Amino acid sequence: MKNFTKTFLIVVAMLLSGCSDDNNDAMAQNTMTQKMYITIDGVSQSVTLYDNAATQALVAKLQDGAVTVTLNSSGGFEIWGPLGFSLPTSNEQITAQPGDVILYNGSNICLMYGTNSWSYTRLGKIDGLSASELETFLKAGQSNISVTLSLTPSSIPSNNNTLVVYYSYTGNCREIVQTLTSQIQADVVEIQTVAENQDYNANGYQLGQDLLDAINANPECVDSYPPIKPVLRDAENYENIIFVTPLWHSQMAAPAQTYLFINREKLAGKKFGMIVSSWSSGISTVVANANRLVPDVQWMGESLWINHNNHANRATLIENWLEDIHYEDISTIVRIISSDQKNSGEIYNLNGQRVINPSHGIYIKNGKKVIL
């Protein structure tokens, strides 16, 4: 009995310490009600702030107005860069986790999409994004990322009338989405299966085949589709949907089919464009799948097929496809550029921010889209 009691107490102690990591403990005890917002490419995400001298000084600074910083990817786990001002530090050795917002050396901000142990001052945590959603939102791997910190959501998120929805198992569709969202302004959601760590490549891709067989056996029953996690953004709130899916066994990947099936009613009437990534197979059956799953969408035009041979050339393929389908984010962009600016000859990026020295890409000049 003694042994039982001891074991019981140890288990309870382990459970208590294991239920929440240090990170969440610190967060639960010591946060501000004031949220901060991080906006990248017109997409705002809220940040729960710790309550410490650094965040108090940061909030005071942001009360004077939003701050835009340029951050760069580093180490495969963060985007970081100088704030342009210093904050009081309370450094401690911590293992920063995906989503953590960190002050480094008193005057640099780090936004984590991976983990790293260092002596840092915690600022806060980005709310509610999975590790892969963080990678997309933070533009993991990219340089010169313009990041705005503010106390209210960006004034332009309503500008996003396009939602990019994608599923990716081996990362190709994720790369396609990263390229796409460097060319258009859109919100992004990733479809993720409830079942984690599935090996769809095993046994000659048998599991993927089994999932598709189950759908095809009874396509009108929701139980035939592999369950997916809820997504952060509701398709109902957008006019345009760009759907990016891998091809499996010449068909639409099963989890992508789940999304369309369960959102059929919300998607009815929306403008709908599709990009399909395959190794080599053509995409006509994937298009047929989409027509079955969301029969009431208005197609923007023909779907774009990106295969293994031309994946590296996707920036040009996407740019041409956007031209072909007359994808116009412009009407929205023009709204945020005042009429004075509209005919000024000044150049704006797709976020409506003025650009002095534009590099190659799509811009707005005199209210019209131009490719430089």
Ligand SMILES: Cc1cc2nc3c(=O)[nH]c(=O)nc-3n(C[C@H](O)[C@H](O)[C@H](O)COP(=O)(O)O)c2cc1C
């Ligand atoms: C289960 C499964 C089945 C696949 N079947 C095909 C196929 O029939 N033809 C083909 O060209 N590629 C096939 N592929 C390859 C994927 O379409 C291709 O690698 C795609 O780029 C994957 O996108 P992702 O990296 O975003 O998951 C298959 C991949 C998986 C996982």
